[in-house]
Amino acid sequence: PTSRLSPAGNQFDAAIAVVTDVSLIRTGRMFGINRYVPQLATPVPGMRVIKSGRTTGITTGTVMATRVNGTKVNYGTQSAPRITTFNDTIEIVGDEGPFGAPGDSGSVILDRDSGRPVALLFSGDGRTTTACDLGGVCQQFQAFPV
16 A cells, blocks of 8 residues: 555546437537547657647647656645656647646547547646546547547
8 A cells, every 4th residue: 555645656547438328429529629530649749739628728739758757646735645656648738828727637639630639638737738648548448539
């Protein structure tokens, strides 16, 4: 067991859902982003990305690094921290201000050029947004984009 300050190695922070009413699925569009192709792509440094989040809406950015290890995220409060460490994360910087903010967690990040999903947003520090590789999430849960 680990204490609340002892880092554990995690690869992603994700959840899945099952759509039971297929009439709710709109292919080729994702929350205001017109170009969406439900085929996974691999994130690479320099890739131009876009996402639609609950808090910040549609933002664009650039993948600065992939396979980043030792990313620490506080799931507690400042006075009672619950620090968890993630490995194999993706760092993204927004083009005009932050790429993501609290409330954007769970946003699917797309390659701007192809419209293909590459990552899942889960954290940030106001300057850099942290995401996990969507391919790994899909493989782990055996759930794929539609």
